[in-house]
Amino acid sequence: MIKGIRLFNNITNAATQSQILFFRSFSTKGDKLKASHFMKTRGSCKSISIVGLPNIGKSTFFNALTSSNAAMAANFPFCTIDPNVGKVFVPDERLDYISDLLKTKSKVGVQLEFVDVAGLIKGAADGEGLGNKFLGNIRQTSLVCHLVRCFEDKGITHVSDEIDPIRDIETIETELILADLQSLEKMLTEGKKKQSNPELQMKFDLVKRISDLLHRGIPAREVEISEIEWPVFHSLHLLTSKPTIYTCNVAEGDAATGNKYTDLVKQYSISKGLEIEPVVISAKIESELANMEGNEETKKEFLQLYGLENNGLSKVINGAYKLLGLQSYYTASSNECHAWTFKAGWTAPKAAGVIHTDFEKGFIKCDTISYNDFIECKGDEKLAKEKGKQRSEGKTYIVNDGDVLFFKFN
Ligand SMILES: Nc1nc2c(ncn2[C@@H]2O[C@H](COP(=O)(O)OP(=O)(O)OP(=O)(O)O)[C@@H](O)[C@H]2O)c(=O)[nH]1
Ligand SMILES: [Mg+2]
Known part of the structure; x- marks a missing residue:
């Protein structure tokens, strides 16, 4: 079912045509732009991975997003081993309106895929916890929803005992950086031997530049690349090349206002130059909402009890549309009304x-x-x-x- 929620007002803020045209004329001259710009205008949108430390509510959030109980969610670290994959209809008020207007027999919304990934811990690159063999699950996705524990609850085990969202974020990002460095290592060693070939030389130079950045703790999406380098960059499928949304999981009472932990994440994300603000959600509220009987009106009233206008799904999807430069167009006949996603430009x-x-x-x-x-x-x-x-x-x-x-x- 397609839910009617005010959502697309912000989506239209995605890159405007003039921005795209400016970007195109700029990048064809061989000038360099941050890889994140290319991810926005060129990269595909396959799916969104939910990434974070163990036992912080990833599967709970996933189940709520996908309105399923597909993922096992329980109070012990490493509950999830194999990834859970689920599809979600993007709430779309315009689609609902067009469909109502034309009285179409059916309407089909855009679907996004979410992947609930096993928890990562410090040392995963060296085999700690479940190791990093599950990182391949992130590699195939287009965007990372980095879930961060921002709720206090002595009853729910934290792998490091105390709540410290910045330490947690840095732990995960370090592991992703280490995994990227590992995947580049072989190319660097092999590249040194083949420098006579100009194409391989270009690839080697790019890999070297990314590697130098990663060694300084900077994600691959920050590397400056040229138009010609983009296909090579894209083919590397680096984990830290993915646009990232920090998603703070807070207690129910903090869902509308945030708390001292979400303030820290916000400051951190500004200091790192992240394009969009962290999203604040309560996996518990989302979970209750997903399991609720009743129509959209009842659900809206339930959200209002916590001072909320939108559910977590809308917030994450809004962020994803912005970061991936996504927009929607529609096809309509008396039979069917359909929404389709494309990239600005x-x-x-x-x-x-x-x-x-x-x-x-x-x-x-x-x-x-x-x-x-x-x-x-x-x-x-x-x-x-x-x-x-x-x-x-x-x-x-x-x-x-x-x-x-x-x-x-x-
Ligand atoms: N208090 C509180 N507990 C939560 C919240 N979200 C999840 N939990 C509880 O935290 C425990 C772990 O939740 P999961 O969803 O399994 O966590 P996970 O991140 O998927 O864990 P792994 O799969 O082990 O990495 C469960 O007992 C949840 O009920 C929340 O917002 N508040
Ligand atoms: Mg899990």
Whole structure:
């Protein structure tokens, strides 16, 4: 079921077209930009991994997000061994509205995948705890939701006994950096032998630059790369290249206001230049919400009891859309209304490729109307055309967030 929640207002803040165009003209000159910019405009969006120390509520949060009890959540460290994977519909108010307006038989929202990963501890790179063999689960995802324990509860074991979110964050990030260094080590050794080949030389230089940064405790996403280096960087699948959202798990009473621990995480994230603010959630509230009977109104009232407007899912997805530069467009007929995700700055054929590669290959043109105009014209195509709101666009058209599109292809 698609939940109607105010969510997309912030998503439209993702990179604007002019930012993207500026970025393109800049990067084609061979100048360097932070890898995180490339991750935003080029990287794919497959899934989000939930990462953190053991026993901090990752599986509890995962179960709540996916409205399932797929993951075992219990009060002992390393409860999760194999990763749990679940899909979640992105709450989308616009999709609901279009679907209601056209009285479509069905509506299909965008789905994101969440992966609940085994807990990491200090020394994982050297085999402590469950070791780092589970890091491959993070490698395949596009974004890291780094869950941090910011609640006090003597009854819930903390692997280091006391609550210290910054120490915890640094523990995890150090392990991710060490894992990246390990994966680059072989390339560095082999690269030294093959310097006569210019392509390998470029790869070696890039790997060396990343490695130097990692040795200084700086994640790979901070490395400055050129357009030509991007495909190589991307193919390395480094753990610290992933955009990261710090997600503070707090006690129910702190969910709306945060607490002294979340303030520390906020300051830390500013000092590290993270693009978005940490998200504050209460896995317990999320869990209760997911298990609640009742309609959306009842759930809204329940959230309001804690002074909350949105659930944790909306907050994380909002952050993910921002960090990954994601936007949505819609296709609509009387049969079905469908939301699709694309990246800010994509042309119409590329965006059409999200539906099917044939749409991209055989793209001829598309009819387009903005969401607001579509609503204003009450979904009436004839009226929209008369008012000049619905236009026909070609291969170079840059799709806007909220566009309602009809593709023509052969
Ligand atoms: N007080 C409190 N307890 C919580 C909260 N979130 C989770 N817990 C409890 O913490 C314990 C561990 O939760 P899990 O979700 O299994 O933690 P995990 O991070 O997946 O643990 P591993 O799989 O071992 O890494 C469980 O007993 C949960 O009920 C919370 O927000 N507040
Ligand atoms: Mg778990």
